[in-house]
Amino acid sequence: MQAHLLFTVFVCILLAVAGLQVVPSAAANPIPVYSLEMPEEYINYTICRVNGRLWAKVDGTYPLTKSVIECEDQALSGDNTWFTFTGDTLPMVYPTPPGTTSISVKMDETELGWSNYTQTFPDETHYTAIGNWPMIFCTIHPILDQFTLKIHYEHPIQLVNGSYTFLYDLNISPYLSPWSNKSTAHFNIRFETDVTDLQAHTIATDGALNPVEYTVTKDAGTETVSLQVVSDYSQPLPGDLLIAFHEGNESEQNNSGLLSSTEQRYVVVAVISTAAVGIVGYLLLKHKKRGDNK
Known part of the structure; x- marks a missing residue:
C-alpha cells in the first residue's frame, strides 16, 4: 500500500471495485458510482510525558463529501490512484504507529467499532519510512453525502540517534482526482515539554526529504507548532510528515528549514537509510513471492 488518511493524515480498501466497469448507456437502472473528496483535514497533536516517556496524542478530523462520478469520468478512474465505490457501505483500514493505544473512530458523533486488521492478517502492514x-x-455505514470522520489514538515517540522522531502517514492520493484536485492538511502540534532543534519535513516513498515551514506560538508554558502540507493532483505528492526534535535546552530553537546540529543530520540519514532498506526489502519479498507462486 502506498504511504495516509493515507489521510491519514488515512488508507481505504475497497474490495468491491477491483473489477469495476463502465455502465453501458443503455442500462435501464445504472448503479451510481461514487468517490470521496477531502479538500481539508485537521490533525492536532499533544506531545507530553506519560509515566516518564514521551507520547503523542493524536486527534484527526476528516470532513468528507460523497461525489457521484459521471459516466465519462468512470472510464478514467480504472487506471488512476483515486478510489471509487458503490452502495452505502465502505470498508476502511487505517495505519497506526507501533504501541498505539486509546483508539477511537467516530463518524460524526457515532462511535464506530474497529478491529486489529494486522492481528487477523499478520502479513498486512503499512510501509512507512520509519518502519x-x-x-x-x-x-463506515451508511455513507452520507457529507460526514466527518474523527480518529483519536495515542502512541509512544521513537528516539532515533538522540532525536525524538514521529511520523504522520499522509496518504492523500485516494482523495485526489481531476474533479477534486487539491487537499490541505492542517497540523497543530502542542508541546507540553521543552523542545529544541525542531525540524519538520515531508518524506516521500523514495526517502526524499523536503523541509516544511512552520510557526511557533507560546502560551502558559506550552508551545504549539503550526504548519500545512498541500497535496495537488497534478504534482508529485509530498509524502508523509516527519517531525524530529530534542527535549530540553540543548540548543536554541531553529526554524530555518535546515538541519541545525550533527544529531539532526544523523537522524535524517538514519531515516533515509531505513526507507531505502525497506523499499529494497519490499521489492525482494515481492520478487520471492512471485517466484514461489510459479
Missing part, C-alpha cells in the same frame, strides 16, 4: 505499521479495520 512497517499495523492497521486497524472498520466499516
Whole structure:
C-alpha cells in the first residue's frame, strides 16, 4: 500500500471495485458510482510525558463529501490512484504507529467499532519510512453525502540517534482526482515539554526529504507548532510528515528549514537509510513471492 488518511493524515480498501466497469448507456437502472473528496483535514497533536516517556496524542478530523462520478469520468478512474465505490457501505483500514493505544473512530458523533486488521492478517502492514505499521479495520455505514470522520489514538515517540522522531502517514492520493484536485492538511502540534532543534519535513516513498515551514506560538508554558502540507493532483505528492526534535535546552530553537546540529543530520540519514532498506526489502519479498507462486 502506498504511504495516509493515507489521510491519514488515512488508507481505504475497497474490495468491491477491483473489477469495476463502465455502465453501458443503455442500462435501464445504472448503479451510481461514487468517490470521496477531502479538500481539508485537521490533525492536532499533544506531545507530553506519560509515566516518564514521551507520547503523542493524536486527534484527526476528516470532513468528507460523497461525489457521484459521471459516466465519462468512470472510464478514467480504472487506471488512476483515486478510489471509487458503490452502495452505502465502505470498508476502511487505517495505519497506526507501533504501541498505539486509546483508539477511537467516530463518524460524526457515532462511535464506530474497529478491529486489529494486522492481528487477523499478520502479513498486512503499512510501509512507512520509519518502519512497517499495523492497521486497524472498520466499516463506515451508511455513507452520507457529507460526514466527518474523527480518529483519536495515542502512541509512544521513537528516539532515533538522540532525536525524538514521529511520523504522520499522509496518504492523500485516494482523495485526489481531476474533479477534486487539491487537499490541505492542517497540523497543530502542542508541546507540553521543552523542545529544541525542531525540524519538520515531508518524506516521500523514495526517502526524499523536503523541509516544511512552520510557526511557533507560546502560551502558559506550552508551545504549539503550526504548519500545512498541500497535496495537488497534478504534482508529485509530498509524502508523509516527519517531525524530529530534542527535549530540553540543548540548543536554541531553529526554524530555518535546515538541519541545525550533527544529531539532526544523523537522524535524517538514519531515516533515509531505513526507507531505502525497506523499499529494497519490499521489492525482494515481492520478487520471492512471485517466484514461489510459479
